[in-house]
Amino acid sequence: MPEPESFNDLSAMAQHLRDELENKKFILLYAYNGVGKTRLSTEFKNLGKDPEDEDKHDTLYFNAFTEDLFTWDNDLEEDSERSLKINAESKFFAGLEELEMDNRIRPLLERYTDFDFRIDTDNWKVSFSRDIAIGEGEDARTVSVDDIKVSRGEENIFIWCFFLAIVQLTLDGAEAYDWVKYVYIDDPISSLDEQNAIAVATHLARMLKKEDSTLKTVISTHHTLFFNVLFNELKRANKYFLRRDQAAGGYVLRNTGDTPFFHHVAALTELYEAERSGKLYTHHFNMLRAIMEKTASFHGHANFSDCIRQHEDDIDCVLYTRILNLLSHGNYSLYEPREMLDENKEHFRRILHEFIERYPFNPKLFNVADTEEKAI
Known part of the structure; x- marks a missing residue:
């Protein structure tokens, strides 16, 4: 497996992804929320802008900002004609007026919902409707x-x-979107249940795998199942785990290889690296507890505390259970991390190492972490 690659900032990583796409068609990225997925997609898009004409660019992207192109008109005065307004200035809607978008969107939407819609290209808005059953018996x-x-x-x-x-439309060669060289998709549907995650990922992959297309695609997500479905569908894609470099700052891309990716394994490796570097923050207790809960569930235990090694002076694991309960339920933000107190660092180290020793995780996971740290 290739060595992890480090980058000082997201702009450098975005350029690296563009360079890789010269020879690859797909790149998949998995990263936790708060690492910088959305900012990376913006950096990637900005690198494709023409420096002499900012209206010219080469990336069609979907991220949190895409939703900002749509805003609700709630008709506060009459409370009757609510509609979703469309930003007419965006190049995203270049083909809206002449390409019969209603008929193109509807077959896709019917896979997931029971409402209908109508696009008004004169007033740049979308109206929604829904059929409902009323009455009973003969009056139904x-x-x-x-x-x-x-x-x-x-x-x-x-x-x-x-x-x-x-x-x-881009895959079909529509003139309105002939400027698109790259598609960048960041966390398309962040709150999907498992069934819809599989459906969306499978449909997306099959659409993108069009044989004669020259379109290049990057997909990033924090949704484990969504990532794994794409992993299996897009077999020739470069697949990476994106994380922050806790010790040196910056960012690291680690190739996941040909083995399907599992969130709890990646999280455990990250915790091990953080412990080795000494940079332990309060939110790491949340991550450790989540891993223990998944492990307990896998082994048929009712509580995560069953994964804590018992000691002669604490036969019921009361101390460590209380520590994990207390420190994993505080208001500890991933975006404004607070370093642990020294006493809590010692508790964390002991719980983590005993957990790793007790359950047979692949030791190579932690050899990789040691190697990365030494390289830093």
């Missing part, structure tokens, strides 16, 4: 309720299907 009938406000989740899946329709 179905009526359409217009101008409804769909839920946040339904709005997100609509925007996603809108994006997929544009990707399909």
Whole structure:
């Protein structure tokens, strides 16, 4: 497996991804929330801008900012005609007026929802409707309720299907999107349940694998199942785990190889690296407890405390259970990390090392961590 690669900033990593895509069609990235996935997608997009004309660029992207192209008009005065307004200035909607987007989006949307929509290209807005059953017996009938406000989740899946329709147009060679060289997708649907995660990932992969397409794609996510489905579908993709470099600053890309990726294993490796570097923060207790909960569930235990080694002076594991309960439920932000007190660092080290010794995780995981630390 190739050695992990380090980058001082996300701009350097974005350029590295562009260089890799000269010879690859797909890149998959897994990273936790807060690491910088969305900022990386923005850096990648910015590198494709024409320095002499900022309106010219080469990347069609989907990330948290894509949703900002749609805003609700809640009709506060009449409370009757609610609609989703579209940013007419964005190049994202270049083909909206002439390409019959309604008919392109609807078959995609029907996979996931039961509402309908209508795009008004004169006023640049989307109206939603839903059929509902009313009455009983002989009086039962179905009526359409217009101008409804769909839920946040339904709005997100609509925007996603809108994006997929544009990707399909790009793959088909539509003139309105002939500027697209790269597609960058960051966490398309962050709150998918498992069934929809599989469906969205499978559909996306099969769409992108069009044989005669020259389109290059980067997909980043924190959703483990979504990543693993894409991992199996896009077999020739370069697949990476993206993390912050706790010791030296910057960022690290580690190739996951040909083995499917598992969130708890990557998290455990990250905790081991943090412990070795001495840079332990309060949110690391949250991560350790989450790993123990998954391990306990796998082994058929009811509580994570069953994964804590018992000691003669603490036969019921009361001390460490209380420590993990207390320090994994505080308001400890990943975005503003607080370093642990020295006493808590000692507790953390002891719990972590005894956990690793007790369960047969592949020791090569921690050899890799040691090697990375020495290289730093």
